[in-house]
Amino acid sequence: xxxxxxxxxxxxxxxxxxxxxxxxxxxxxxxxxxxxxxxxxxxxxxxxxxxxxxxxxxxxxxxxxxxxxxxxxxxxxxxxxxxxxxxxxxxxxxxxxxxxxxxxxxxxxxxxxxxxxxxxxxxxxxxxxxxxxxxxxxxxxxxxxxxxxxxxxxxxxxxxxxxxxxxxxxxxxxxxxxxxxxxxxxxxxxxxxxxxxxxxxxxxxxxxxxxxxxxxxxxxxxxxxxxxxxxxxxxxxxxxxxxxxxxxxxxxxxxxxxxxxxxxxxxxxxxx
Ligand SMILES: [Zn+2]
Numbered sequence: 408x409x410x411x412x413x414x415x416x417x418x419x420x421x422x423x424x425x426x427x428x429x430x431x432x433x434x435x436x437x438x439x440x441x442x443x444x445x446x447x448x449x450x451x452x453x454x455x456x457x458x459x460x461x462x463x464x465x466x467x468x469x470x471x472x473x474x475x476x477x478x479x480x481x482x483x484x485x486x487x488x489x490x491x492x493x494x495x496x497x498x499x500x501x502x503x504x505x506x507x508x509x510x511x512x513x514x515x516x517x518x519x520x521x522x523x524x525x526x527x528x529x530x531x532x533x534x535x536x537x538x539x540x541x542x543x544x545x546x547x548x549x550x551x552x553x554x555x556x557x558x559x560x561x562x563x564x565x566x567x568x569x570x571x572x573x574x575x576x577x578x579x580x581x582x583x584x585x586x587x588x589x590x591x592x593x594x595x596x597x598x599x600x601x602x603x604x605x606x607x608x609x610x611x612x613x614x615x616x617x618x619x620x621x622x623x624x625x626x627x628x629x630x631x632x633x634x635x636x637x638x639x640x641x642x643x644x645x646x647x648x649x650x651x652x653x654x655x656x657x658x659x660x661x662x663x664x665x666x667x668x669x670x671x672x673x674x675x676x677x678x679x
Contacts, residue, residue, distance in 0.1 A: 411674060412440040413530040414523055414561075416552050418507065418544040419449035419489060420470035421626040426539070426567045427532055428477055428622040429612025430657050430673060435478025436615070439674075442481045442526055443474050444519065446507045446548060451491035451499075452629055463489070465628050473625035476618055481526075485518055490544045498543045508543045515547075516554035523559035530563040530673055531556045535660055539568065540599045565608065565659040565673060569600040606658045607668045608675070613655035 413434050417423045423431065423443055435441045450463030467484060474482045487510055488503030498508060507515070523531060533552030538545030549566070556564045578593045587593070612619065659673070668677040 408437070408674065410438045410440065411529040412442065412526050413532065413673065414442045414444060414526060414528045415532045415567075416444045416446070416519060416548055416555075418446050418534075418542065418548045419452060420445055420466040420473070421449065421452070421623075421629050422545075423470075423477075424473055424619070424622040424626055426534075426569075427657060428473070428619040429615045429655075430532075430610050430659075431477045431479065432615035432618035432622075433610070433612055434673065435480075440480045440526070441478060442483070442522070442528070443470070443477075443479045444483045444485065444522060445470060446485045446515070446551070447487045447489040447544065448484055449489050451489040458491075462628065466626070469626045469628060473622040476621040476625060478618075483522060485515065487515070490547075492542055508547050510547070510551075512547075512550050512554055515551045516558055519551060519555035520558035523555060523561050528559065528561050530565065531559075531561045532565045532567050532659070532673075535566040535568040535601050537599055537601075541595075563661065563674070564663075565661050566601075568606065568658050568660055570603045570606055570609075570656075570658050571596060571600040572603040574600065601658070601660055605660055607661045607664050607677075608657075608659035608670045608673065610657045610659070610671060610673065611655060612657050616654060619654070 415423060415427050415431055431441050431443070448463030449466040450460060451458045452462065452466060471482055487507035488505040490502050490506040490508035491499035493499045502508070531552060534545050534549045536546070536549050538549055553564065575593070575596050578596055582593055661668070664677050670677055670679065
């Protein structure tokens with residue numbers, strides 16, 4: 408396979424570690440050019456440091472470290488404000504003027520498309536329409552990413568997701584012996600991420616588990632602390648037990664493939 412270029416578009420530093428790190432490490436190891444773009448510096452993330460500019464700087468440094476581990480050739484931050492998340496999980500009422508969620512889709516897409524064109528990208532990875540677990544910035548990544556690929560004429564668009572079927576099964580099972588906080592509703596996961604039948608790509612990244620773990624470890628500001636709120640927030644992102652269970656697979660949906668398409672490589676052709 409001749410070397411190709413893949414751009415991974417994420418909302419915040421650390422999203423790449425959770426969803427696509429194994430695929431990125433695999434592509435880089437195969438000799439492809441891997442570019443990581445984040446919309447925001449994640450300055451309103453959970454951390455011991457107060458949210459704000461200093462946290463954004465810390466998180467960008469963590470992002471560079473993660474990108475280096477994964478073999479990324481280039482890292483860009485579009486510089487939008489982290490929209491944050493309301494305690495109930497929706498759009499935060501108080502947010503910065505340049506919040507990504509308030510950005511004009513067309514303008515943001517144009518900025519990402521400039522990078523896609525500059526890189527002559529063959530592939531763009533974004534999120535599913537649900538934005539995974541529904542963070543408003545992640546939904547915006549889907550919208551902006553779709554449009555950017557259209558503008559730039561990027562051939563392959565992959566929506567990074569999680570197979571929600573085992574996720575829901577596991578959460579229901581966990582609910583029998585673990586009392587979730589009242590605001591935690593397992594049913595919300597029935598519409599989060601993607602159903603197994605919609606998934607077109609199951610990428611085996613077990614060989615890159617070391618890089619994936621190192622990528623996660625690079626985001627130290629997001630990993631510390633053990634209070635209930637934070638544990639809940641982390642669980643809402645990716646439940647730990649499930650994460651360990653499925654550490655070796657990353658999932659994508661490519662919408663221009665016919666139903667029933669099943670691929671194992673981001674650049675794979677269907678039928679194989
Ligand atoms: Zn995020």
